[in-house]
Amino acid sequence: KNEVEQSPQNLTAQEGEFITINCSYSVGISALHWLQQHPGGGIVSLFMLSSGKKKHGRLIATINIQEKHSSLHITASHPRDSAVYICAASQGGSEKLVFGKGTKLTVNP
Amino acid sequence: EPEVTQTPSHQVTQMGQEVILRCVPISNHLYFYWYRQILGQKVEFLVSFYNNEISEKSEIFDDQFSVERPDGSNFTLKIRSTKLEDSAMYFCASSYDRNNEQFFGPGTRLTVL
Numbered sequence A: 001k002n003e004v005e006q007s008p009q010n011l012t013a014q015e016g017e018f019i020t021i022n023c024s025y026s027v028g029i030s031a032l033h034w035l036q037q038h039p040g041g042g043i044v045s046l047f048m049l050s051s052g053k054k055k056h057g058r059l060i061a062t063i064n065i066q067e068k069h070s071s072l073h074i075t076a077s078h079p080r081d082s083a084v085y086i087c088a089a090s091q092g093g094s095e096k097l098v099f100g101k102g103t104k105l106t107v108n109p
Numbered sequence B: 001e002p003e004v005t006q007t008p009s010h011q012v013t014q015m016g017q018e019v020i021l022r023c024v025p026i027s028n029h030l031y032f033y034w035y036r037q038i039l040g041q042k043v044e045f046l047v048s049f050y051n052n053e054i055s056e057k058s059e060i061f062d063d064q065f066s067v068e069r070p071d072g073s074n075f076t077l078k079i080r081s082t083k084l085e086d087s088a089m090y091f092c093a094s095s096y097d098r099n100n101e102q103f104f105g106p107g108t109r110l111t112v113l
Helices: none
Strands: A004-007 A010-014 A019-025 A031-037 A043-049 A052-056 A059-064 A069-074 A083-090 A097-099 A103-108 B005-007 B010-013 B019-024 B031-037 B044-050 B053-057 B065-068 B075-079 B088-095 B108-112
Touching: A004 A083, A010 A019, A019 A031, A019 A083, A019 A103, A031 A059, A031 A069, A043 A052, A043 A059, A043 A069, A069 A083, A097 B044, B005 B088, B010 B019, B019 B031, B019 B088, B019 B108, B044 B065, B044 B075, B075 B088
Parallel strands: A010 A103, B010 B108
Antiparallel strands: A004 A019, A019 A069, A031 A043, A031 A083, A052 A059, A059 A069, A083 A097, A083 A103, B005 B019, B019 B075, B031 B044, B031 B088, B044 B053, B065 B075, B088 B108
């Protein structure tokens, strides 16, 4: 059974700060997803990665397969980045995503 | 940009009643999913659907749940006899391939009284 753990649970930052959210998983996976959940509840896919690093705008996601660990970084954080960030893992041969509990990020102006 | 849509946005029902939650996945996607999120808890997988049949389901997805693709565009989740503990946000998602990014709908908030 794959367990997905995130840290920290809550994160408060000042506008402009560099943010890191961590995710670890317990078994081998085929892909790791980073998702953003807005206060209204909607979920947006940010990244799907199985190795290395991906960048989109101010967001960077990295994964270390050997260490079963992924990080999501936000550079030059902004109040509009305030949301819950969720990592989810899929195992080979399965479409099922196993979700972490999420990291609630608040960026203050 | 294509998106997944869900209706209704909020459904209130009495315990024991049947509800049908509707989703329109992205048109060229082949894999469809239902997830739920009980308030304050993490998102949980319910079921995946491909080629007009269930490809995977979780322990949560028991006999009171069913899914259907009644036509070429809609994907529905039916809960036959709702319980109080079915109150949650239900998300539909779709992907082109099983190993591709999943696109989520805005969710349906189900409240069972």
